[in-house]
Amino acid sequence: MNEQRFKLDLKQLDQLEPKNKPSQIEMMLTIQATRKRQRNELIFFFVVAFIVVASTVLLMVKAPVWFILLQAVVMVMALVGFLSRRKVYSRAL
Amino acid sequence: MNDLKKAKKGDEAALARVLLHEYDFVFHYLLKLTLHPSMAEDLTQDTMVKAIERFAQYNAKKAKLSTWLIQIGTNLWRDELRKEKRKQQYQSLQQLEWEMRHEPTTEWIAVIAELEKLKPEERIPVILKHYYGYGYDEIASIIGAPSGTVKSRLHSGMNRLRKELTHE
Numbered sequence: 001m002n003e004q005r006f007k008l009d010l011k012q013l014d015q016l017e018p019k020n021k022p023s024q025i026e027m028m029l030t031i032q033a034t035r036k037r038q039r040n041e042l043i044f045f046f047v048v049a050f051i052v053v054a055s056t057v058l059l060m061v062k063a064p065v066w067f068i069l070l071q072a073v074v075m076v077m078a079l080v081g082f083l084s085r086r087k088v089y090s091r092a093l
Numbered sequence: 094m095n096d097l098k099k100a101k102k103g104d105e106a107a108l109a110r111v112l113l114h115e116y117d118f119v120f121h122y123l124l125k126l127t128l129h130p131s132m133a134e135d136l137t138q139d140t141m142v143k144a145i146e147r148f149a150q151y152n153a154k155k156a157k158l159s160t161w162l163i164q165i166g167t168n169l170w171r172d173e174l175r176k177e178k179r180k181q182q183y184q185s186l187q188q189l190e191w192e193m194r195h196e197p198t199t200e201w202i203a204v205i206a207e208l209e210k211l212k213p214e215e216r217i218p219v220i221l222k223h224y225y226g227y228g229y230d231e232i233a234s235i236i237g238a239p240s241g242t243v244k245s246r247l248h249s250g251m252n253r254l255r256k257e258l259t260h261e
Contacts, residue, residue, distance in 0.1 A: 009204040018120040027109035034145045
């Protein structure tokens with residue numbers, strides 16, 4: 001088999017045309033829809049980030065004991081999760 | 094100002110024109126990779142959407158637009174393979190022949206069948222190098238691997254193809 005034959009055989013695939021090639025207008029609509037979705041996702045991200053930061057600050061100021069307790073619980077849970085995952089992996093190996 | 098520059102500045106009509114100009118090229122590349130017309134069609138559309146999402150990241154000084162689109166398409170195909178590991182070889186070859194509506198020669202069937210047997214990590218560099226004529230470094234940046242790895246995958250891929258096709 002040489003490169004020339006390989007190329008010629010593959011070249012036959014270029015005869016096939018895409019069936020659902022979008023028109024200029026369809027492509028424009030796709031671009032507008034994609035950009036609108038991206039904008040909405042960005043807004044959603046900022047809203048969620050604001051809620052998380054605001055509630056954390058509020059908890060820190062209004063109930064610092066609860067805040068520290070929550071931090072400790074999260075840390076312990078993360079540690080337990082990490083260790084149990086390591087056990088599963090080492091058993092699998 | 095050309096369409097690419099206009100598209101970079103946010104002109105949606107220019108971006109549509111630029112992407113449509115590359116549409117067939119991307120489709121034919123993905124068809125050679127997947128050997129499955131409808132999958133190539135879906136992946137081409139997904140590539141266009143991804144390109145729209147990430148167009149701000151595209152750097153014309155680093156690579157041609159077609160190369161950048163090929164990179165996106167290759168990654169999408171790899172993701173697709175990860176999702177459905179088992180591919181239906183027979184079905185895809187049948188669909189390919191049906192869509193092309195031509196009597197395939199035995200040689201053509203042999204090359205396509207052997208290409209389909211190649212692992213994706215070998216098939217991608219073989220097509221990029223021997224069909225599109227990309228250099229080792231360009232292929233390395235498209236698939237995100239060192240050029241040494243590209244060379245060895247190309248070598249083993251071409252060896253496998255030659256071996257199988259000379260046996261027949």
